Amino acid sequence: TKTMQNQHAPIPELYVSHESAQKLKVEAADLPSWDLTPRQICDLELLMNGGFNPLKGFLSEEDYNGVVDNMRLADGTLWPMPITLDVSQKFADSIEPGQDIALRDQEGVILAILSITDRFTPNKAKEAEKVFGADDIAHPAVNYLHNVAGPVYLGGPIIGIQPPMHYDFRARRDTPNELRAYFRKLGWRKVVAFQTRNPLHRAHQELTFRAAKECQANLLIHPVVGMTKPGDVDHFTRVRCYEAVLDKYPAATTTMSLLPLAMRMAGPREAVWHGLIRKNHGVTHFIVGRDHAGPGKNSAGEDFYGPYDAQDLFKEFEEEMGIEMVPFKHMVYVQERAQYEPADEIEEGVTVLNISGTELRRRLAEGLEIPDWFSFPDVVSELRRTRPPRSKQGFTVFFTGFSGSGKSTIANALMVKLMEMGGRPVTLLDGDIVRKNLSSELGFSKEHRDLNIRRIGYVASEITKNGGIAICAPIAPYATTRRAVREDIESYGAFVEVHVATTIEECEKRDRKGLYKLAREGKIKEFTGISDPYDVPENPELRLDTDGVDVDYCAQQVLLKLESMGLIGAE
Ligand code: PPS
Numbered sequence: 001t002k003t004m005q006n007q008h009a010p011i012p013e014l015y016v017s018h019e020s021a022q023k024l025k026v027e028a029a030d031l032p033s034w035d036l037t038p039r040q041i042c043d044l045e046l047l048m049n050g051g052f053n054p055l056k057g058f059l060s061e062e063d064y065n066g067v068v069d070n071m072r073l074a075d076g077t078l079w080p081m082p083i084t085l086d087v088s089q090k091f092a093d094s095i096e097p098g099q100d101i102a103l104r105d106q107e108g109v110i111l112a113i114l115s116i117t118d119r120f121t122p123n124k125a126k127e128a129e130k131v132f133g134a135d136d137i138a139h140p141a142v143n144y145l146h147n148v149a150g151p152v153y154l155g156g157p158i159i160g161i162q163p164p165m166h167y168d169f170r171a172r173r174d175t176p177n178e179l180r181a182y183f184r185k186l187g188w189r190k191v192v193a194f195q196t197r198n199p200l201h202r203a204h205q206e207l208t209f210r211a212a213k214e215c216q217a218n219l220l221i222h223p224v225v226g227m228t229k230p231g232d233v234d235h236f237t238r239v240r241c242y243e244a245v246l247d248k249y250p251a252a253t254t255t256m257s258l259l260p261l262a263m264r265m266a267g268p269r270e271a272v273w274h275g276l277i278r279k280n281h282g283v284t285h286f287i288v289g290r291d292h293a294g295p296g297k298n299s300a301g302e303d304f305y306g307p308y309d310a311q312d313l314f315k316e317f318e319e320e321m322g323i324e325m326v327p328f329k330h331m332v333y334v335q336e337r338a339q340y341e342p343a344d345e346i347e348e349g350v351t352v353l354n355i356s357g358t359e360l361r362r363r364l365a366e367g368l369e370i371p372d373w374f375s376f377p378d379v380v381s382e383l384r385r386t387r388p389p390r391s392k393q394g395f396t397v398f399f400t401g402f403s404g405s406g407k408s409t410i411a412n413a414l415m416v417k418l419m420e421m422g423g424r425p426v427t428l429l430d431g432d433i434v435r436k437n438l439s440s441e442l443g444f445s446k447e448h449r450d451l452n453i454r455r456i457g458y459v460a461s462e463i464t465k466n467g468g469i470a471i472c473a474p475i476a477p478y479a480t481t482r483r484a485v486r487e488d489i490e491s492y493g494a495f496v497e498v499h500v501a502t503t504i505e506e507c508e509k510r511d512r513k514g515l516y517k518l519a520r521e522g523k524i525k526e527f528t529g530i531s532d533p534y535d536v537p538e539n540p541e542l543r544l545d546t547d548g549v550d551v552d553y554c555a556q557q558v559l560l561k562l563e564s565m566g567l568i569g570a571e
Pocket of ligand 1: 402403404405408431432435444448449450452453473474475476477513515524525526527528532
């Protein structure tokens with residue numbers, strides 16, 4: 001019963017009282033301040049509300065070294081993950097240990113005060129090797145460490161002023177103490193938690209319910225809504241999916257709470273970290289599956305961790321952590337018996353059905369059937385709403401080529417043909433239109449051209465995100481800039497680069513606007529193809545040779561390309 005009392009008793013938070021907070025906030029306005037990154041905001045929230053108990057702030061250098069080297073703070077306490085405040089060199093140079101700084105959210109609201117005790121430059125290669133298992137940027141956290149995180153870490157205790165603001169799913173968010181109080185109120189003594197960053201399907205429902213039954217515990221679905229693996233289904237969609245699955249458990253056995261954690265995908269160390277966080281939330285049992293918090297493949301195409309490394313490490317520290325591991329059974333559907341069963345309990349000769357994550361994404365992308373044995377109809381329709389098939393998603397067609405190559409004319413013809421087909425709104429971002437409405441102050445230096453293209457890319461990415469078709473037709477002479485725009489857009493939909501490959505000789509011969517003549521006479525400076533560079537696209541989705549062919553034919557070729565990419569076509 002001692003453990004039960006501990007499990008329900010409040011754990012320490014780092015917040016000051018309401019009155020002190022108001023006062024501190026006013027005083028903190030004069031302190032040097034650091035604008036927290038999204039990941040730092042997640043870390044700070046769990047530091048302040050006790051989710052990262054026993055941490056009292058961002059790690060000091062001594063604690064950091066202990067955590068990196070052997071998963072222990074300087075005083076010997078088990079803690080597997082470096083929780084550090086990474087800052088720019090410039091900011092680090094502007095402050096001194098001994099000083100207090102204000103930590104602000106992205107709108108400038110002061111959330112906490114950090115009393116700096118330590119300022120140090122970490123050995124990131126070592127951190128990567130020790131914590132994540134390899135200094136390989138195919139690992140999302142290693143990539144973050146090298147390419148996003150600042151070079152200097154600040155350590156020291158935190159004084160919490162207010163939690164970060166959340167406007168979404170407020171009723172589903174609980175601090176560790178709120179969950180503890182909830183379990184106490186309901187008389188839940190044994191609680192098994194399920195950690196997830198993916199939508200739940202039938203197999204998950206089966207396995208979590210079985211896990212709860214086996215340890216005679218109540219069940220907490222505890223999904224991460226802070227930061228997960230890049231490319232995951234967004235948390236808004238996932239939470240709507242989870243709510244649909246929640247109805248499938250017997251009433252009063254199961255609850256759900258959202259965890260604002262920024263995951264690192266650190267496999268074994270992450271599993272131990274997750275366990276400690278759940279323990280802080282009043283949980284007694286924790287489900288650890290195959291490849292728990294796995295980061296995917298390394299740059300040699302192999303797994304970073306063995307499939308059961310996380311279970312092994314968790315088991316090693318289970319007693320010290322005071323939370324019991326429930327090993328995840330891999331559940332598969334047995335067709336003959338129309339039910340899910342643990343894969344290791346199935347005899348030879350029966351038909352086992354399975355749909356992998358990749359296959360599920362393919363079926364969603366192509367609008368194909370997803371059977372009822374695999375998932376719940378409500379979950380599937382939520383996923384379909386968020387990930388419509390390609391033929392209903394937005395996309396961008398990006399023409400590039402010399403002035404007078406025919407970009408605008410072909411782009412116009414394409415727009416009209418797409419409007420004739422209907423279904424999605426179409427916007428033409430022609431060079432002239434953009435330079436009039438978005439970029440009227442810009443000239444033709446490299447810097448200005450890049451700015452112009454980035455603006456076009458931004459507007460096109462918004463259109464693409466919202467399910468429309470953006471047709472862009474600037475010269476866009478620089479390959480690196482075109483690539484940056486492609487990357488912005490591809491997170492929302494397809495980017496179709498069309499090189500209008502009319503030669504400079506032909507453009508000059510046509511000289512529709514008389515600009516080439518002026519350029520030759522030196523009356524227009526920095527003229528693309530005459531006195532300014534043009535990087536020929538190396539791998540465009542389509543290259544149009546306009547020599548001796550009419551506009552209609554060119555536009556037709558683009559349409560055929562779009563069709564072959566699945567972007568337009570039969571309903
Ligand atoms: S860029 O490089 O992508 O930002 O250029 P863009 O916005 O497409 O603008 C190109 C049009 O501007 C006219 N123009 C020039 N083009 C190239 N170089 C110089 N120095 C220049 N000065 C003016 C020209 O008419 C281009 O129009 P298009 O429609 O391409 O013929």
